[in-house]
Amino acid sequence: VALGIVAAADALGWVLGPIWGAAILQIFGGWRPIFLLNIPIGLIAGAVLVLAWRGPRRVASPTVNGSSRDILGAGLLSMALVCINLGASSGGEAGATSGQAALGATPNPLEPYQVPLLIAGVVALVAFLLVERRASDPLVPLGLFRDRRFSAANTTNALVGAALMVAMANVPLLITLLSTESDSALVSAELLSVFSLMMAVGSVVGGRAVSRLGYRAVTWVGLIVAAGGFFRMSDWPAAIAMGRMAGDLAVTGLGFGLVIAPIGASAINAARHADIGIASALVIVMRLIGMTVGISALTAWAVGRLNQALAALPPLQQQVGESLADYFARQQQFAADQVIPLTLGVVRDTYLVAAIICLVALLPAVLLPRRAENALVEPD
Numbered sequence: 001v002a003l004g005i006v007a008a009a010d011a012l013g014w015v016l017g018p019i020w021g022a023a024i025l026q027i028f029g030g031w032r033p034i035f036l037l038n039i040p041i042g043l044i045a046g047a048v049l050v051l052a053w054r055g056p057r058r059v060a061s062p063t064v065n066g067s068s069r070d071i072l073g074a075g076l077l078s079m080a081l082v083c084i085n086l087g088a089s090s091g092g093e094a095g096a097t098s099g100q101a102a103l104g105a106t107p108n109p110l111e112p113y114q115v116p117l118l119i120a121g122v123v124a125l126v127a128f129l130l131v132e133r134r135a136s137d138p139l140v141p142l143g144l145f146r147d148r149r150f151s152a153a154n155t156t157n158a159l160v161g162a163a164l165m166v167a168m169a170n171v172p173l174l175i176t177l178l179s180t181e182s183d184s185a186l187v188s189a190e191l192l193s194v195f196s197l198m199m200a201v202g203s204v205v206g207g208r209a210v211s212r213l214g215y216r217a218v219t220w221v222g223l224i225v226a227a228g229g230f231f232r233m234s235d236w237p238a239a240i241a242m243g244r245m246a247g248d249l250a251v252t253g254l255g256f257g258l259v260i261a262p263i264g265a266s267a268i269n270a271a272r273h274a275d276i277g278i279a280s281a282l283v284i285v286m287r288l289i290g291m292t293v294g295i296s297a298l299t300a301w302a303v304g305r306l307n308q309a310l311a312a313l314p315p316l317q318q319q320v321g322e323s324l325a326d327y328f329a330r331q332q333q334f335a336a337d338q339v340i341p342l343t344l345g346v347v348r349d350t351y352l353v354a355a356i357i358c359l360v361a362l363l364p365a366v367l368l369p370r371r372a373e374n375a376l377v378e379p380d
Contacts, residue, residue: 003268004207004261011203011257014168014196018189025185070139076128077139081289083121089296090114140282141275150279152367153267154286156219159361160263161287162294163226164256166354167195167233167249169295174347177340178240187240194246195253202257215262215368222262223358223365226255230355234348238341255358266368294357298350306346313338 021034090110110117132138145151172188179187202222209218229252236245264283271279 001204001207001211001261003264004203004205007203007207007257007260007264008200011196011200011253014199015193018192018196022185022189069137070132070135073128073131073135073139076124076131080121080124080128081292083117083124085292085296086110087114087117087121088293089300090117141278144271144275144279144282147270148367149270149369150267152364153263153270154282155364156223156259156361156368157263157267157283157286158290158294159357159364160223160256160259161290162298163230163354163357163361164287165291165295166230166298166350166357167252168192169299170347170350171195171249174236174344175240177344177347178238187242190242191245191249195249198250198253199257199260202254203260204257205254206258207261209258210262210265214371215266216365216370218262219259219365219368220362222255222258223361224255225258226252227355227358229253229255230351230358234352234355236348236351238344262368269369298353301353302346302350305349306343309342309346310339 020037024034024037025031087110090108090113129142132140132142145154171191172184175188175191176184206218206222213221229248229250232248233245233252236248264280267283268276268279
């Protein structure tokens with residue numbers, strides 16, 4: 001229940017974020033000032049830490065897992081994540097004379113380095129694992145993953161993150177294609193607020209349901225509900241339908257909310273008392289890794305599909321005697337008739353892929369405990 005409440009507070013932040021961002025966009029007329037939001041948020045959070053958490057000072061033990069001594073491990077892990085994300089997101093760009101490039105898009109400057117980046121990421125990840133096995137005070141105790149409950153919970157969590165990010169990133173993209181520039185930010189904020197609010201509700205409900213139904217059952221129900229919501233989203237109409245869209249996002253958000261508490265509790269309860277801190281951190285980290293790697297890979301796949309579809313369209317060239325104004329008008333009509341429908345189709349396909357990811361996540365979730373366990377066991 002406590003993990004569900006914490007997750008609900010996190011999800012409520014997701015509600016406020018899009019609304020606040022949309023308001024800033026409307027006030028300042030651009031997206032760059034949105035990054036200034038981090039300044040007051042950081043100052044407020046820092047003030048809370050200073051004023052509210054005045055506990056006794058403790059000197060960190062040099063034997064505590066995850067201390068700053070494992071600098072090499074931290075560096076290798078950072079390198080692996082950065083290279084894999086950049087490599088995964090740099091594929092599928094347009095060529096010089098076709099597809100998106102023909103419509104004015106510019107290629108990703110990292111596209112020529114995609115394979116070296118992926119290789120460097122894999123090498124860094126392997127080196128990280130080797131370093132952690134020999135480190136006296138590893139950043140990530142690899143022994144945690146020998147417990148099938150812990151591994152199952154984190155594998156499920158990573159897949160949940162990959163599917164979750166599809167909704168957060170591609171819903172605004174689809175709304176941008178269907179609405180005017182002045183309305184897209186507000187409409188996106190309203191829809192994502194419904195999604196996030198239902199995640200908060202689902203987190204609390206899931207936390208309470210675990211004690212009666214167990215980890216596995218609640219996780220399965222949440223994943224199936226989220227998959228059903230994504231399947232509905234993959235059939236969204238080519239026009240703004242707030243009722244239909246809000247309802248589907250509410251179902252999807254509820255499903256994601258249900259799985260947060262049982263996955264987190266299962267991973268934490270599988271760890272030794274000395275590893276509880278790093279275990280709880282890895283719950284968040286694995287979800288974030290799933291989100292970043294998943295959206296990078298899925299975006300590359302979607303961009304590649306869109307580029308192939310655009311390259312198959314007949315070239316749009318200025319005709320003899322056609323004025324520049326008429327040519328520009330014909331380009332706009334071409335975009336409305338051909339390009340936007342193709343793009344909408346690709347975005348809908350990403351929702352279908354997200355639904356499949358949710359169903360795939362059912363497989364590692366089979367290894368979660370059936371019943372809830374006692375949370376924190378005191379050391380001997």
